[in-house]
Structures are given as structure tokens and as C-alpha cells.
Amino acid sequence: MTRVVVITSGKGGVGKTTTSAAFASGLALRGFKTAVIDFDVGLRNLDLIMGCERRVVYDFVNVINGEARLNQALIKDKNCENLFVLPASQTRDKDALTEEGVEKVIKELEHLGFDYVVCDSPAGIERGAVMALTFADEAIVTTTPEVSSVRDSDRILGILQSKSRRAAEGREPVKEHLLLTRYSPKRVDEGEMLSYKDVQELLRVPLIGVIPESESVLHASNQGTPAIHLKGTDVSEAYTDVVARFLGEDRPLRFVNYDKPGLIKRLFGGK
Amino acid sequence: MSLLTLLFGEKKKTASVAKERLQLIIAREHGSAARGIDFLPALQRELIEVITKYVPVNPDDIKVQLEKQDNYEVLEVNIVLPEQRN
Ligand SMILES: Nc1ncnc2c1ncn2[C@@H]1O[C@H](COP(=O)(O)OP(=O)(O)OP(=O)(O)O)[C@@H](O)[C@H]1O
Ligand SMILES: [Mg+2]
Numbered sequence: 001m002t003r004v005v006v007i008t009s010g011k012g013g014v015g016k017t018t019t020s021a022a023f024a025s026g027l028a029l030r031g032f033k034t035a036v037i038d039f040d041v042g043l044r045n046l047d048l049i050m051g052c053e054r055r056v057v058y059d060f061v062n063v064i065n066g067e068a069r070l071n072q073a074l075i076k077d078k079n080c081e082n083l084f085v086l087p088a089s090q091t092r093d094k095d096a097l098t099e100e101g102v103e104k105v106i107k108e109l110e111h112l113g114f115d116y117v118v119c120d121s122p123a124g125i126e127r128g129a130v131m132a133l134t135f136a137d138e139a140i141v142t143t144t145p146e147v148s149s150v151r152d153s154d155r156i157l158g159i160l161q162s163k164s165r166r167a168a169e170g171r172e173p174v175k176e177h178l179l180l181t182r183y184s185p186k187r188v189d190e191g192e193m194l195s196y197k198d199v200q201e202l203l204r205v206p207l208i209g210v211i212p213e214s215e216s217v218l219h220a221s222n223q224g225t226p227a228i229h230l231k232g233t234d235v236s237e238a239y240t241d242v243v244a245r246f247l248g249e250d251r252p253l254r255f256v257n258y259d260k261p262g263l264i265k266r267l268f269g270g271k
Numbered sequence: 272m273s274l275l276t277l278l279f280g281e282k283k284k285t286a287s288v289a290k291e292r293l294q295l296i297i298a299r300e301h302g303s304a305a306r307g308i309d310f311l312p313a314l315q316r317e318l319i320e321v322i323t324k325y326v327p328v329n330p331d332d333i334k335v336q337l338e339k340q341d342n343y344e345v346l347e348v349n350i351v352l353p354e355q356r357n
Contacts, residue, residue, distance in 0.1 A: 147293055150297075151293065151296060151300075154297050188286070190284075191284025191285065191287065192284065192285055194286050194289055194290060198286070198289075198290045202290070202294065202297060
């Protein structure tokens with residue numbers, strides 16, 4: 001059975017594409033045949049983050065319109081054997097994604113034996129975002145500890161609960177996970193940033209992980225290498241934990257506590 | 272920590288202000304979703320269809336309204352029937 005996982009948020013720029021790339025790569029590293037689809041029609045980004053932008057020939061909309069076959073459009077990832085990228089179309093036609101079209105592609109991925117289909121949602125609560133979540137079995141609601149992001153996540157949760165196929169057909173609801181990104185334990189400690197506990201209490205969705213704010217995300221995107229591959233970095237480890245938890249493993253939260261520098265350190269500086 | 276903050280306590284941290292604001296706005300938005308402002312127009316349309324099957328009423332004479340009163344909500348349907356002819 002193929003599981004469809006949407007990475008969604010409502011608000012823009014909170015780390016959906018970064019997470020889609022890292023999470024899909026993480027699933028592939030664990031041996032699952034995985035496809036990651038860019039639903040951001042008009043603004044293609046996932047291909048850059050995955051580092052496959054020069055190999056894009058056909059896109060998602062070409063497949064939907066029958067202008068290309070799915071296996072012509074799927075790009076094999078350079079880092080993982082069993083990972084494939086389906087890039088977004090750069091068309092300006094907002095109606096290019098149809099529900100039937102998206103359903104057809106997902107069914108075909110199922111036939112091709114994919115274990116997971118990861119859908120990178122565009123920002124907003126309009127058509128594109130709704131298309132990305134329509135066929136989801138699970139949702140990773142990506143949120144930064146910031147008021148507008150939390151509120152938008154709350155709205156997208158409402159949309160998951162009303163507009164997904166699972167909801168429309170009265171089946172078991174989409175399984176929701178909360179992912180906090182761009183988290184700064186220091187600022188939380190100083191009372192300047194909502195803590196992960198605050199956000200979880202507000203949204204009432206089980207927490208699947210906390211990704212710290214880190215420069216390594218920029219290094220990763222500069223190189224077109226998903227952040228999970230940057231061995232030894234906090235972000236890579238945090239995403240690896242997220243994948244493990246998603247697969248049902250128990251992993252304690254890391255990178256959420258701030259170690260106050262001691263007096264000596266404060267007096268003499270240091271990292 | 273300065274002497275002043277020691278004496279008078281610290282100013283409220285912005286994160287806790289954020290949390291309180293979110294608690295209020297999320298509760299309010301959930302309230303309006305639960306109140307189902309979404310389904311009212313459809314309900315009104317369907318009521319008109321059903322009622323005009325039996326009584327020739329003017330669609331403008333059917334009013335559907337939701338009102339919140341303390342702990343409960345009232346769904347009010349107002350139908351003005353045409354005067355009886357006989
Ligand atoms: N953990 C992190 N630490 C630091 N920077 C991050 C982190 N996660 C994401 N970013 C940065 O935030 C920006 C937005 O990230 P990304 O493109 O993944 O967000 P998005 O939700 O997909 O945006 P959009 O809504 O536009 O699709 C990027 O510049 C990215 O490098
Ligand atoms: Mg994106």
C-alpha cells in the first residue's frame with residue numbers, strides 16, 4: 001500500500017520544501033521507495049533543493065495532460081537509490097492541477113510500487129494547497145514558533161479535516177503530525193519565542209519533531225543537497241529522528257534545550 | 272538583572288503575550304467554524320426549494336439566521352407565508 005504524506009503549513013517560507021526534501025530522502029535512506037512531488041505550480045523550487053534542476057525535462061502538469069509519461073517525468077535522485085522527484089510545472093495556469101489529474105498520478109505511483117509519496121504543498125489555503133492535501137493519508141504540519149505561522153497551521157488543520165478525501169468520504173481522518181522548524185532554544189529560554197510545548201498545546205496535534213534554526217540549511221540549499229545528508233549537523237540528526245518517529249520508533253527530543261553559558265564562558269567569550 | 276527588575280518583577284515576556292493572543296484567536300476561529308457560517312447559504316437554498324414545493328412563497332421571505340445566546344446557539348428560520356385566499 002502506498003502512503004501519501006503531505007507537507008503543509010498555510011504560511012509561506014516556514015520550511016515545507018526543506019522538510020519535504022529531507023523527509024523524502026530520509027524515507028529513501030531507510031529503504032522505502034519514495035516519490036516527492038512539487039505541488040507549487042508556477043514556482044518550482046523542490047528541484048533546486050534536491051539538486052536536480054538541470055535534469056528537469058517534463059513536469060507534473062505534462063503528466064496530467066498526457067504530454068509525457070510518468071516515468072519520463074520522474075527524476076532519479078542523485079543521493080538515494082530509491083528516491084524520485086516529480087517537479088512542478090512553471091505554467092501560470094492556476095487550474096493546471098485537477099483533482100482527477102492528481103489522483104491519476106498517485107494511482108500510477110501506487111502501481112509502480114512506491115511505498116511513500118511525499119507532497120510538497122505550496123503556501124496558502126487556495127487550490128494548490130488543497131490539491132496537495134486532498135489525497136493525503138498523513139500530514140506533517142510545518143510550523144515556526146511565530147504567531148502567524150501557528151494561526152495558519154490551525155487553519156490548514158481545519159482544511160485537512162474538511163477537504164481531504166478521507167474527510168469527504170468519512171474514512172479514518174488524515175493522521176496529523178506537528179513539526180516545529182527554525183526553533184531557537186536560546187530565544188525560547190529568554191522568553192522571546194513560543195516553546196514547542198506552547199505550540200503543541202495551542203494546536204493539539206502530536207509532535208513529530210523540532211528542527212533547530214541553523215546555518216546548515218542554507219549550506220544544504222546552496223549545494224542542492226537535502227539537509228539530512230549533511231552528516232553530523234543538528235538539522236540532519238533532527239530530520240533523521242523525525243523519519244524514525246514517523247516509522248513508529250521512539251526517539252527522545254533533541255536540540256530543544258539551551259545550555260546557558262557558564263560564568264567563565266561569559267567572561268572570556270568563546271563559542 | 273537590574274535592581275529595578277529585581278524590585279518590581281520582570282516585564283511580561285513577549286512569548287507569553289504571543290501565547291495568550293493565539294489562545295484567544297484560535298478559540299474564536301474555531302467558534303465561528305463550529306457555528307457553521309459555511310452551511311447557512313446552502314441550507315437557505317434547500318429550504319426554499321422544499322417549501323416552494325408546497326407553498327408558493329417568495330424566496331426573499333425565507334430567512335435563516337444563527338444566533339449565539341450565552342451557552343447555546345439558536346437556529347432561527349423565518350418564513351412569511353402568503354396571505355390565505357378564500
Ligand atoms: N531549520 C532552518 N534553519 C534555518 N533556515 C531554515 C530552516 N528551515 C528553512 N529555512 C530557510 O527558510 C527559507 C524557507 O524555507 P522553505 O523554502 O523550505 O520554506 P517553504 O515553506 O517551502 O516556503 P514556500 O511557502 O515559499 O514554499 C529558506 O531560505 C530556508 O533556507
Ligand atoms: Mg516551498
